[in-house]
Amino acid sequence: MEDRRDFPEVFVYGPPGDEQGAAEDLALKLVELGITEPLVVQSTFGEALGARIRTSLPHVVPVPQANQEWAASLGSRTRRLRADAIVAIGGGRCLDIAKLAAARAGVTVVAVPTQLSHDGICSPVAVVPAQGACGESIGAIAPRVVYLSIPTLLGSPLEAVRAGVGDLLANPLALKDWALAAERGLESIDRRAWSLSVESFRSIEGYLSADIAESARDPRFLMQLAEGLVLSGMAMVCAGNSRPASGGEHEISHAIDHLFGGRALHGAQVAFGCLISTELYA
Structure with missing residues (x-):
């Protein structure tokens, strides 16, 4: 029998439904998974989906020039804040930064893509630039959970x-x-x-x-x-x-x-x- 213990759990919301419903469903899923204090890393396109997540920790938006050093710093911050997961809501860059930060912090990742632009959604690889360099593929951590909001994806470019x-x-x-x-x-x-x-x-x-x-x-x-x-x-x-x-x-x-x-x-x-x-x- 196939062993899928290392594979992420995938949840799909919609259709039918709208992004507000997806946001509420995502928040509920996190609670059901036992994630109570996540650090949310989101792009501007992920604000609506992350709005209902229950956490006392801040929502972080990666800076435009976010690189490996920035991701490492975010990982250290995640550990200091004692977050029990990183929830990444956004495009490929946001998800990759989160996977690298989670590897540094030793916590799990929930990937919530707002667009379907590449297959790195649940891979253990992150493409993040080094200081002043182009994107570099490096080992990170594969998400434990992938959450797909079809209403959100229908609005992607x-x-x-x-x-x-x-x-x-x-x-x-x-x-x-x-x-x-x-x-x-x-x-x-x-x-x-x-x-x-x-x-x-x-x-x-x-x-x-x-x-x-x-x-x-x-x-x-x-x-x-x-x-x-x-x-x-x-x-x-x-x-x-x-x-x-x-x-x-x-x-x-x-x-x-x-x-x-x-x-x-x-x-x-x-x-x-x-x-x-x-x-x-x-």
Whole structure:
């Protein structure tokens, strides 16, 4: 029987319902989970969802230049305040900062994404810049819980949805790279992680020929995209590394970040990298 003890618990709110209902439901879920004094880390887009959370601790908004040092400082503050969890409500940067801070503080993370732009939602990896540098992938802590508010996600930018799809496009190519490395004795394949990666891509495969602008306003598609991104993160948790979801196409995206400071959302750059990787395999 499959052991999922290391995988996060996923809760989904809506449809139907609105963001106010999601905020109330999130607050209730935290209490049911025994989280009574969380430190809330939120972006400006996460204010509504975090408004009903019961805690005596402050709500923290990451500064625009938040980096690894800032995350470490937040982790130290979390420990001093004796918070029993960090609840991260926002986009990818907010979630990554929170995962890194939680690793420093030794507490659990509840991830509440306000957009579905990449598969780092429940992965144990955080992409956070070092001092004066570009984003760097470093080990952090995987969330214990993922909470998805469909009413919130329906209002997310189209560019974020495109990026989320772009990140999942990488998985079949990442598996090819993984297999290639295994053939040369450089890696070993984790079959469960492999299967989860395949499953994550299949979650959105049927929508690839559809108009993404229409799909982005379809709750059923957002559920499938969310499932795919969560499964992709679980694949990385299972493997203990990013191999199931990150190959040469991600290296191309990191090179763009390094050389040009980034030109688009991570998932959009990964999709561009997929074009190059596909041509190399052809």
